[in-house]
Amino acid sequence: MSEFYDWRTPIRALVLKENYNAALIFPVDVRKKPSFELFFFRVARASALKREYVLPELTSYPAAGSFFDFTFLGELGPGVGDDVFTMSEERPFRILHFGLGVYPPELRVYRQQPAGYTVTAWSRRVPTKLGDPVDYFTGEESPFEEPTRISETVMWYKGSVNFAVVNMAPVSVVPKLNIVGAGYDVVPITDRAVADKMVKGVLPCRFISVGGLAEVKYTVPDEWKPYVFSYGLEDVLRLLR
Amino acid sequence: MGTKFNIIAVVGTTEVDLAPYPGGNATVPTGKTRNVYSWVLSNSSSASNTLTLRIYRGTTLEASIPITLGAYDTIDTVSDKESPILVVPSGRTLKAVASAASITVLMTGEDK
Numbered sequence: 001m002s003e004f005y006d007w008r009t010p011i012r013a014l015v016l017k018e019n020y021n022a023a024l025i026f027p028v029d030v031r032k033k034p035s036f037e038l039f040f041f042r043v044a045r046a047s048a049l050k051r052e053y054v055l056p057e058l059t060s061y062p063a064a065g066s067f068f069d070f071t072f073l074g075e076l077g078p079g080v081g082d083d084v085f086t087m088s089e090e091r092p093f094r095i096l097h098f099g100l101g102v103y104p105p106e107l108r109v110y111r112q113q114p115a116g117y118t119v120t121a122w123s124r125r126v127p128t129k130l131g132d133p134v135d136y137f138t139g140e141e142s143p144f145e146e147p148t149r150i151s152e153t154v155m156w157y158k159g160s161v162n163f164a165v166v167n168m169a170p171v172s173v174v175p176k177l178n179i180v181g182a183g184y185d186v187v188p189i190t191d192r193a194v195a196d197k198m199v200k201g202v203l204p205c206r207f208i209s210v211g212g213l214a215e216v217k218y219t220v221p222d223e224w225k226p227y228v229f230s231y232g233l234e235d236v237l238r239l240l241r
Numbered sequence: 242m243g244t245k246f247n248i249i250a251v252v253g254t255t256e257v258d259l260a261p262y263p264g265g266n267a268t269v270p271t272g273k274t275r276n277v278y279s280w281v282l283s284n285s286s287s288a289s290n291t292l293t294l295r296i297y298r299g300t301t302l303e304a305s306i307p308i309t310l311g312a313y314d315t316i317d318t319v320s321d322k323e324s325p326i327l328v329v330p331s332g333r334t335l336k337a338v339a340s341a342a343s344i345t346v347l348m349t350g351e352d353k
Contacts, residue, residue: 054272057331174331176272 007141007150011099014149014206015182016043021198021205022095022186024154025236026218034233039224040195040205041095041186049098053084053177058167067166070112073177078163084179087157092221093188096155097208098181099147102139106169109177110136113153115160117216138168144178154208158219188227195229199236243273248335248348252292256338259294259346268334273352275335276325280349281317284310286342294327297334310344325350 016022019042026037053073059065071079087094102109110132111119118135142151155161167173189195198205210218220228246261258267269275284290294306306327310316320326329335337346 052272172330174272 007148009149011147011149011152011181014099014152015097016046016184016206018043018046021189021203022097022184023195023198023205023207024095024156025207025209026220027209027216028230034236036231036233036236038195038199038229038231039220039227040189040198040229041093041184042189043184044187045185046182049096049179049181049183051084051179053179055165055175055177057172057174058165059172060170061166061168068164070110070115070162070164072115072160072162085155085161087155087159089157089221091185092157092223093186094157095184095186096153096181097184098153098155098179099149100142100151100153100163101144101147101178101180102137102142102151103144103176103178104167104169104173105139105143106167107139107173107175108136108166108168109138109142109151110164110166111151111153112162112164113160113210114216114218115162136166144176147178147180152208154210157221159210160219188224190227192229199231243352245349245351248277248346248350250337250346251343252337252339252346253343254339254341256295256336259335259337259348261350261352267336269329269331270352271331273331275327275329275333275350275352276322277327277329277348277350278322278325279317279319280326281315281345281347282308282310283315283345284313285345287312288341289314290342290344291340292344292346293338293340295336295338296329297336298332303333322351 021042023038023040028035028037056077068078072083075081075084085096113119137150142148153161165175167175197203246265248259249262250257250259260267282292289309289311291307291309295302296304318326
């Protein structure tokens with residue numbers, strides 16, 4: 001098994017270095033004629049991303065006050081103040097790539113990206129409801145001190161991500177999220193021939209599927225739009241070798 | 242890993258804060274829990290005496306732990322890092338009071 005598919009791979013092992021290539025995969029249509037929009041980038045500069053985000057105290061589930069419903073992580077608390085992942089319009093070619101370490105181990109974290117669409121491994125209609133027994137990760141899977149791949153998230157200017165948390169610990173806790181990863185300044189890859197080589201596996205590239213294969217509405221910066229490359233299912237399948 | 246510290250106090254019949262020494266705050270910082278791994282409790286009085294540990298949230302008393310010591314008695318308890326004797330949750334304040342004359346309190350702990 002590739003370590004990329006090991007959910008417990010530490011996020012620090014997946015963060016890209018300078019001059020590495022990355023591509024974000026956005027599904028456009030996954031039913032009639034599957035097609036995907038890909039944006040290719042080269043990491044020009046990678047800087048460490050680290051922040052501990054402390055949430056207000058939660059009682060033990062299922063009491064009232066044992067969860068926060070889907071909202072953004074605000075500077076002043078969940079859904080309050082500026083989103084901590086706010087990206088400035090002056091830097092459209094900046095991508096955040098991080099994992100979330102979770103405290104306590106019993107805390108469940110549900111994620112929606114883009115906001116309103118639950119990231120799901122199951123074949124349920126999205127968004128799922130808070131408290132569902134599926135589609136979450138816990139502090140067991142992504143420990144506070146060592147966030148793992150299961151919590152891997154990317155953000156970009158005009159992207160959005162929401163979280164919900166439920167305290168399944170037997171006592172009241174002050175939950176914490178340890179945001180660890182890197183912020184990349186990237187340069188777009190403008191040459192289709194180079195992109196083709198990456199898709200064919202000739203040139204190394206880290207492909208990141210955003211939100212899986214659901215048909216959702218994505219927004220990307222206007223500055224990215226000239227550099228979009230569309231690929232069909234067969235091309236994308238090659239990535240999965 | 243947090244910074245280990247001592248809590249040192251001589252507790253009489255007036256309630257006192259049990260704060261990390263030196264210069265610490267008896268209220269546990271947000272997002273941390275205060276773990277106490279060992280303590281020495283010594284009763285300097287010639288009669289039995291009860292030390293009551295109290296955990297407050299603001300002004301609300303959430304938990305009260307009475308520990309009775311005989312005359313000139315000393316209790317020392319040491320645990321390993323995985324199983325602290327006392328865990329004080331985030332935002333709570335640890336205080337103590339004795340029923341009679343003074344009890345010496347020495348604790349070691351860590352905020353995690």
